[in-house]
Amino acid sequence: MLKTAPAWSLFKNGIINTFILIAGALTATLVFALAFGAAQGSRLRLLRWSARAVTITLQSSPIVLTLVIAAALAHAVFPYSSTVAIGAAIMALGLTNGANAGQAISEAIHSLRAEDSAPPAGGLQLFVGALGRSATQIVAFLVNATKGTPVASFIGAPELLSALTDISSFSSGRVTTYWLLLIFYTVVVMAVVWLCGRIRLFLERSRVPA
Amino acid sequence: MSVLIDRLSSEFLPLFLAGMAINFEIAGTALALGLILGFLLAFARLYGGVAGTVAASAIALMRAAPTFVVMFFLLNAIPRDATLFGEEFALSGIMTVAISLVPYSASYVADSGVEALKQLRDGSPLGALLFLPNVTRAFFVLVMSSSAGAAIGVVEGITVILRQAEHLPTLGDKLVLFAIGIVFFGIPLQAGFVLMSFLHSYLRRTVTRSPAVAPSSDP
Numbered sequence: 001m002l003k004t005a006p007a008w009s010l011f012k013n014g015i016i017n018t019f020i021l022i023a024g025a026l027t028a029t030l031v032f033a034l035a036f037g038a039a040q041g042s043r044l045r046l047l048r049w050s051a052r053a054v055t056i057t058l059q060s061s062p063i064v065l066t067l068v069i070a071a072a073l074a075h076a077v078f079p080y081s082s083t084v085a086i087g088a089a090i091m092a093l094g095l096t097n098g099a100n101a102g103q104a105i106s107e108a109i110h111s112l113r114a115e116d117s118a119p120p121a122g123g124l125q126l127f128v129g130a131l132g133r134s135a136t137q138i139v140a141f142l143v144n145a146t147k148g149t150p151v152a153s154f155i156g157a158p159e160l161l162s163a164l165t166d167i168s169s170f171s172s173g174r175v176t177t178y179w180l181l182l183i184f185y186t187v188v189v190m191a192v193v194w195l196c197g198r199i200r201l202f203l204e205r206s207r208v209p210a
Numbered sequence: 211m212s213v214l215i216d217r218l219s220s221e222f223l224p225l226f227l228a229g230m231a232i233n234f235e236i237a238g239t240a241l242a243l244g245l246i247l248g249f250l251l252a253f254a255r256l257y258g259g260v261a262g263t264v265a266a267s268a269i270a271l272m273r274a275a276p277t278f279v280v281m282f283f284l285l286n287a288i289p290r291d292a293t294l295f296g297e298e299f300a301l302s303g304i305m306t307v308a309i310s311l312v313p314y315s316a317s318y319v320a321d322s323g324v325e326a327l328k329q330l331r332d333g334s335p336l337g338a339l340l341f342l343p344n345v346t347r348a349f350f351v352l353v354m355s356s357s358a359g360a361a362i363g364v365v366e367g368i369t370v371i372l373r374q375a376e377h378l379p380t381l382g383d384k385l386v387l388f389a390i391g392i393v394f395f396g397i398p399l400q401a402g403f404v405l406m407s408f409l410h411s412y413l414r415r416t417v418t419r420s421p422a423v424a425p426s427s428d429p
Contacts, residue, residue: 060396062357189274
């Protein structure tokens, strides 16, 4: 299966691109989650409603459609390349999962404000407390972003699924190829679950004491 | 907008609605299979011992398996001439997508089922009934996830939109078409969330009125 030089090269690049995609999707999810959380938890009505409208729109769009829209917009600005495809996928996955995680953060902000023990003025302390309270949800959407990365192959991102599909078209061992793919992604997601568990513990420890 | 409507083929709307019906069919099949497998795993986990350990491992693996990869695995790893009990066993595109969603639905049902059974055992029917809104939420996640079928040629809602978009000349027209798709997918999804909220409130009211949940009924 990976005996020829082109197959090995495709496989190696597929693995590297997959890790770039996962790292990018996790970072983008976290950044968008913080931004959406802050906006939806804001006391400014216009900012809060705008963020809420974007969240509802993103929730209503199947991930495949969000990816296609991101790719169409990216290709309108930049010429097609694998870097642009990976970038568009990172943005789409980050926006979709970040908006949902941001909603959880904002709900935590509102619940902390409603509690008597919450700090009266809000600010950074309130936001950090909300991150701790919504840690489980944030972690769930980080894991979801990782699980969503293979969908990037739909818009031409050359990650492992895309690479192995190409390899199986000119080499033998198709069944082995897809077993390898399934095991690889399952192990990667489990590793991300473990890593996110550590992040959740860190966030929960940073909760504002009641 | 009227120019766009002129450019949309007359068959677009019926085809799109038929495609969306496929999304719901896939989600329904995946949820039905997930309920069967998920409850078996939930009971095994609560039973404990070797069965419980095996079930917990299976749930963890299913939770980690990405749907898109499972779909391509099923498509490519199952031989076209495979047989099961002497019968031909070729999965259709719709069944391939539905089965690829089963690891998610079964692990979700198992997790929620274990929680519900524990709540029931601890004398909290309200906690156990939270299983119903949770399953409703999973159904809508499955509807949205079924759009992955577009990648293997299943003619569901997103496939119809993408095929129609190929005939539109400008990015602006395509974006309006995509927005129409989001609205059509968004309406049942948001309605589902409202339904889930009502169901949750109704169950809470029903159970708290029931004498069976009075504190004295606890063991």
